[in-house]
Amino acid sequence: MEVTMAIGLAWVFGIVPVAIWLLLRWNDLWYGLSVKRRCSDTGTKLPPGYMGVPFLGEMLSFLWYFKFLRRPDDFIDSKQHKYGKGLGIYKTHLFGSPSIICCSPSFTKFIYQTEANFTMDWPTMDILGHHSSMNAQGTSHIRLKNFLTRAVNQPVALRRIATMVQPRVASALRSWAEKGTIIGYTEAKKVTLENIGKLLANIEPGTVLETLDKMIAGMFKGIRSHPINFPGTDYHYGVQCRKKATWIFREELERRKKKQVEGTNITNDVMDGLMTFKDDEGEQLDDMEVIDNIIGLLFGGYESTTIVLTWALYYLAKCPHVLRKLREEHMPFAKNKDGEFITSDEISKLKYTSKEPSKPGTFLAFGGGSRICAGNMLARLQIAIFIHHLATGYKWELVNPNAGVTYLPHPKPADGLEINISRL
Numbered sequence: 001m002e003v004t005m006a007i008g009l010a011w012v013f014g015i016v017p018v019a020i021w022l023l024l025r026w027n028d029l030w031y032g033l034s035v036k037r038r039c040s041d042t043g044t045k046l047p048p049g050y051m052g053v054p055f056l057g058e059m060l061s062f063l064w065y066f067k068f069l070r071r072p073d074d075f076i077d078s079k080q081h082k083y084g085k086g087l088g089i090y091k092t093h094l095f096g097s098p099s100i101i102c103c104s105p106s107f108t109k110f111i112y113q114t115e116a117n118f119t120m121d122w123p124t125m126d127i128l129g130h131h132s133s134m135n136a137q138g139t140s141h142i143r144l145k146n147f148l149t150r151a152v153n154q155p156v157a158l159r160r161i162a163t164m165v166q167p168r169v170a171s172a173l174r175s176w177a178e179k180g181t182i183i184g185y186t187e188a189k190k191v192t193l194e195n196i197g198k199l200l201a202n203i204e205p206g207t208v209l210e211t212l213d214k215m216i217a218g219m220f221k222g223i224r225s226h227p228i229n230f231p232g233t234d235y236h237y238g239v240q241c242r243k244k245a246t247w248i249f250r251e252e253l254e255r256r257k258k259k260q261v262e263g264t265n266i267t268n269d270v271m272d273g274l275m276t277f278k279d280d281e282g283e284q285l286d287d288m289e290v291i292d293n294i295i296g297l298l299f300g301g302y303e304s305t306t307i308v309l310t311w312a313l314y315y316l317a318k319c320p321h322v323l324r325k326l327r328e329e330h331m332p333f334a335k336n337k338d339g340e341f342i343t344s345d346e347i348s349k350l351k352y353t354s355k356e357p358s359k360p361g362t363f364l365a366f367g368g369g370s371r372i373c374a375g376n377m378l379a380r381l382q383i384a385i386f387i388h389h390l391a392t393g394y395k396w397e398l399v400n401p402n403a404g405v406t407y408l409p410h411p412k413p414a415d416g417l418e419i420n421i422s423r424l
């Protein structure tokens with residue numbers, strides 16, 4: 001009897017609390033000890049923070065703040081409160097990987113500038129593509145990045161793209177005004193997809209573009225989930241979507257190669273560029289490099305641009321003084337055009353439109369260092385073109401000015417941004 005009681009007490013006061021403590025501290029101990037072992041001579045330590053329980057890390061707390069409370073800043077604030085503002089970096093464990101949360105521009109810049117010290121662990125390459133620039137390091141990254149930059153980010157490409165995308169932007173806005181009330185996010189997504197499909201691989205609206213839209217959404221779901229590749233999980237679905245997107249572009253590549261042999265391939269889009277450019281050694285990208293990087297451009301450029309257009313509609317409706325200044329800057333270009341469209345060279349001269357925050361070095365929306373967004377000039381151009389047609393031709397107001405914000409997979413107004421829009 002006494003022995004049974006002693007065992008019971010040992011469980012209640014000894015084994016169970018120790019097991020719980022170990023569970024709660026496991027990641028901190030595991031990763032902390034591993035750093036100590038590897039860096040004992042330099043005295044390197046992990047930053048303050050909490051790495052959560054095995055496997056899940058801090059995912060539950062992250063989802064609690066981001067998805068249920070819809071107060072993502074509180075997730076960071078709670079860390080600053082607990083561990084001090086200090087350097088503004090905290091250790092954590094998210095999406096299945098040990099991670100660092102970095103919330104100061106100077107530290108973010110430091111990371112971008114010392115990128116060689118880091119390896120890519122997330123998002124996983126099963127979704128991003130093993131031959132994508134995002135997976136490459138060192139000289140192979142520089143080589144791939146040069147190809148991408150030539151294809152989408154240099155003045156010659158931008159001039160062509162400006163001409164290509166404008167008719168769609170202008171006609172999309174006309175149709176919005178005809179409808180009167182629209183869901184801004186859905187419509188911005190549609191026009192962005194049509195433009196990016198056209199400029200990347202000459203894909204016109206239709207079933208292929210609709211399938212790609214679904215595949216990209218699935219891939220985003222996959223990278224924003226725990227990486228468990230098991231049927232039924234979001235991650236597994238993301239990997240399947242990736243495979244299907246690869247298959248679509250492989251078919252397109254084969255079709256183009258055949259046409260090249262026949263001498264009839266004259267699409268002159270980004271995909272053609274990636275297939276034909278040569279590097280300094282006269283080497284071309286191989287098939288998988290073309291496919292993975294065209295998907296990388298679609299993945300990197302589609303949702304990101306859509307979200308910015310949505311927030312542009314939102315904030316310009318809320319800040320009429322900014323809209324007024326934009327109108328003043330853009331009107332002379334709209335009036336002088338006589339049916340023609342604004343050019344990328346004219347856009348580059350619009351000072352107010354391209355203004356960045358006044359504190360130098362704090363605008364890091366496009367990343368930095370060698371990993372800086374490959375399409376940053378293209379994104380700026382697309383946003384400026386949209387603002388040009390919007391500000392010079394339309395007025396609009398938010399139907400639900402106090403609608404909340406949803407934060408996953410990306411921040412957007414909870415009502416999808418319902419607006420009433422009409423011609424000026």
Ligand code: HEM
Pocket residue numbers: 132133134135145148152296297298300301302304305308364365366367368370371372373374375376378379
């Ligand atoms: C407003 C829109 C955009 C934003 C905010 C944005 C943001 C970013 C950021 C922060 C990175 C760096 C990621 C990292 O640190 O590894 C990045 C990389 C990248 N972005 Fe964008 N992006 C936008 C539009 C675009 C567009 C339009 C394209 C192309 C069509 C594009 C293609 C890429 C690619 C390929 C990379 C990887 C670069 C590399 O491997 O070094 N992005 N983007």
